[in-house]
Amino acid sequence: MLSAVKQLARNWRWERMIQRTRSRLPYEQGQRYMDYLEACRKAYKAAEPDEPRFAALARDYWANGYCTFMPARGTELAQSMRARVATLAAAAGPQAWRDDRFYGGDTYRDFPEIRELLAGDLGKLFRAIYRAHFKIFYGMIFRSIRDADTPIYSQLWHADGGPGTCVIAIFALTDIGAHNGGTEMLPWPQSVEVMRAERRAAKELDAEAKALGPNADRVALRDVKCRFYERTIEAGYTSKVVRASGPPGTLLCFSNNVIHRGGYPEPGQIREVALMHAYPSMTPTPFDSYAAKGVEKTVGNPSGPDF
Ligand SMILES: O=C(O)CCC(=O)C(=O)O
Numbered sequence: 001m002l003s004a005v006k007q008l009a010r011n012w013r014w015e016r017m018i019q020r021t022r023s024r025l026p027y028e029q030g031q032r033y034m035d036y037l038e039a040c041r042k043a044y045k046a047a048e049p050d051e052p053r054f055a056a057l058a059r060d061y062w063a064n065g066y067c068t069f070m071p072a073r074g075t076e077l078a079q080s081m082r083a084r085v086a087t088l089a090a091a092a093g094p095q096a097w098r099d100d101r102f103y104g105g106d107t108y109r110d111f112p113e114i115r116e117l118l119a120g121d122l123g124k125l126f127r128a129i130y131r132a133h134f135k136i137f138y139g140m141i142f143r144s145i146r147d148a149d150t151p152i153y154s155q156l157w158h159a160d161g162g163p164g165t166c167v168i169a170i171f172a173l174t175d176i177g178a179h180n181g182g183t184e185m186l187p188w189p190q191s192v193e194v195m196r197a198e199r200r201a202a203k204e205l206d207a208e209a210k211a212l213g214p215n216a217d218r219v220a221l222r223d224v225k226c227r228f229y230e231r232t233i234e235a236g237y238t239s240k241v242v243r244a245s246g247p248p249g250t251l252l253c254f255s256n257n258v259i260h261r262g263g264y265p266e267p268g269q270i271r272e273v274a275l276m277h278a279y280p281s282m283t284p285t286p287f288d289s290y291a292a293k294g295v296e297k298t299v300g301n302p303s304g305p306d307f
Pocket residue numbers: 154155160168181182183184260261262263
């Protein structure tokens with residue numbers, strides 16, 4: 001009886017944490033990011049109202065955990081950016097691409113297309129989502145080709161587990177869709193249901209992980225979770241899965257904590273995208289600092305909301 005009550009209390013706390021922080025970080029850590037968002041919103045009060053189009057996309061984002069749209073000059077920007085990637089890659093030589101990530105130039109400094117997006121429609125969307133200023137934690141360019149027999153890493157269902165205020169933006173340089181591994185997502189309400197099921201299956205998943213032996217590597221352990229997501233989605237959620245698709249220039253913004261996968265194309269197909277991680281900011285976006293220092297990825301998550 002007592003243990004049943006304790007379990008109910010634990011479930012209640014878990015629900016409160018996930019709904020409030022939109023993250024599975026330890027509660028206090030997750031809540032710090034949400035408190036910071038609130039503080040940014042207060043500091044932003046004087047700013048102009050969002051355009052209705054971006055306000056509607058922001059509502060979609062908070063309801064479903066994602067939204068997609070075509071920004072102004074999207075296709076033109078995507079085509080010119082893709083051509084610039086090719087030029088910079090030719091100049092940088094074989095070191096330009098490693099593990100399908102582009103190292104031949106900085107996503108912000110070397111790409112006027114990204115600067116235009118952030119100064120324009122993508123910036124408006126971030127501000128509408130946060131109802132605050134935004135900042136970029138990192139940006140990177142990557143391509144997806146069929147280089148393994150089965151999906152691996154982020155090609156498998158997963159949730160990143162970062163702060164609930166992190167918005168991932170994917171700007172498609174090629175077209176995106178089922179043929180080239182366009183991102184698939186389980187909307188936030190269903191993602192929470194699957195995470196709830198994962199929590200209930202914790203013992204069974206632990207046993208599966210232990211059965212891999214003491215020397216199992218991180219990838220194998222992660223795959224236990226990915227396989228659980230796969231089974232659960234296959235069993236009851238396939239009709240809820242959404243896939244980002246559209247011509248070059250399509251922009252997808254999604255929460256790092258919706259369950260998602262992407263980047264496993266059909267043989268012979270290729271997807272190239274620019275990806276950025278955005279967070280709320282107390283002050284206007286420090287574009288000058290990005291122009292000076294760039295925005296390349298060095299670590300996965302910030303050390304705190306006020307980076
Ligand atoms: O490549 C994609 O579409 C998904 C990227 C991803 O899984 C991630 O950024 O966590």
